[in-house]
Amino acid sequence: MAECLLSKSNYWKLACLNAALRGETFTVPETVYVALYTSDPTQADTGQEVDGEGYARVAVTFSAPVISGLVAVTSNSTELEFPIAANGWGQVTHIGIRDAATGGNLLYQGSVATPRTIEPNDLVKFLEGALEVEEG
Numbered sequence: 001m002a003e004c005l006l007s008k009s010n011y012w013k014l015a016c017l018n019a020a021l022r023g024e025t026f027t028v029p030e031t032v033y034v035a036l037y038t039s040d041p042t043q044a045d046t047g048q049e050v051d052g053e054g055y056a057r058v059a060v061t062f063s064a065p066v067i068s069g070l071v072a073v074t075s076n077s078t079e080l081e082f083p084i085a086a087n088g089w090g091q092v093t094h095i096g097i098r099d100a101a102t103g104g105n106l107l108y109q110g111s112v113a114t115p116r117t118i119e120p121n122d123l124v125k126f127l128e129g130a131l132e133v134e135e136g
Helices: 010-022
Strands: 004-008 032-037 058-060 066-068 071-075 090-098 106-118 131-135
Touching: 004 010, 004 090, 010 106, 032 106, 090 131
Parallel strands: 004 131
Antiparallel strands: 004 106, 032 058, 032 090, 066 071, 071 131, 090 106
């Protein structure tokens, strides 16, 4: 079972529809990144991303999507490991997939199955397959 099931942000919903149905150009990001949040980023990208010493987004690679029932599914194809927390980062409750190492746009977001308070010297990691994206 996935640690975090992700759903589309408003930005990504509009970009997909505009590209597929209106012929608007969309530049695909070369790399996407996992961001940690201490509050729900919401589909509107309004949450609070972790802002602690040592924190940085982590690049992620996803497996080729497969059709399962009525949905297409993909998940992270490698284990993800964040830098060791130099100070407390607060309680991580959500994650987001973003199109840049800093700033950028939120593509997907979701809550983690088990929120966790990150203390100094803690290590945050997600096993392969823990972050799942479904389209359907």
